[in-house]
Amino acid sequence: MKNQQFDTLIQLEIKTLSSYAQYLTRDYEDAQDLLQDTLYRALYYKNKFIAGTNVRAWMRRIMKNLFLNEYNRRKRLPQKVDVVVSDDHIQQETGRNAGYHKLLTDEISVEVDALEPKLSDVFELYHKGFKYNEIAERKAIPLGTVKNRLHQARTRLQERIRVRH
Numbered sequence: 001m002k003n004q005q006f007d008t009l010i011q012l013e014i015k016t017l018s019s020y021a022q023y024l025t026r027d028y029e030d031a032q033d034l035l036q037d038t039l040y041r042a043l044y045y046k047n048k049f050i051a052g053t054n055v056r057a058w059m060r061r062i063m064k065n066l067f068l069n070e071y072n073r074r075k076r077l078p079q080k081v082d083v084v085v086s087d088d089h090i091q092q093e094t095g096r097n098a099g100y101h102k103l104l105t106d107e108i109s110v111e112v113d114a115l116e117p118k119l120s121d122v123f124e125l126y127h128k129g130f131k132y133n134e135i136a137e138r139k140a141i142p143l144g145t146v147k148n149r150l151h152q153a154r155t156r157l158q159e160r161i162r163v164r165h
Contacts, residue, residue: 003046013056029131038066112157115156123153123157
């Protein structure tokens, strides 16, 4: 099968696969990641696809295997517990460490402000609790660009703070 024919078959299945990914993950962003991973795998292993067989079933099997592998991997990881503690509570409980906490917070704020505006804007919105797609809509940029800028901002902040300490 020629590459162009295979690409056409895959393009015809994207909408169906997207719905299936949404069904499996129950989350839009996770579904988009799963779809992207599935398309990557399908293109990478296209030489294993047998012409004349059901491309939809082949790709759904790839997607389901990716989903199950990720599910099993997450099951083995320790569970995260989110604990929300106010700054006032931290200052009351830590007493002498309150000043140190304020220094760290101020230091991080300075480093965030030192980032390029396109990175710091995305980082601050995400830190305020906005989801990727909400940031993309608000900034009128593609979802992939939001993820990329957030990754760049985190990496640069880690490097800058690591250098200071």
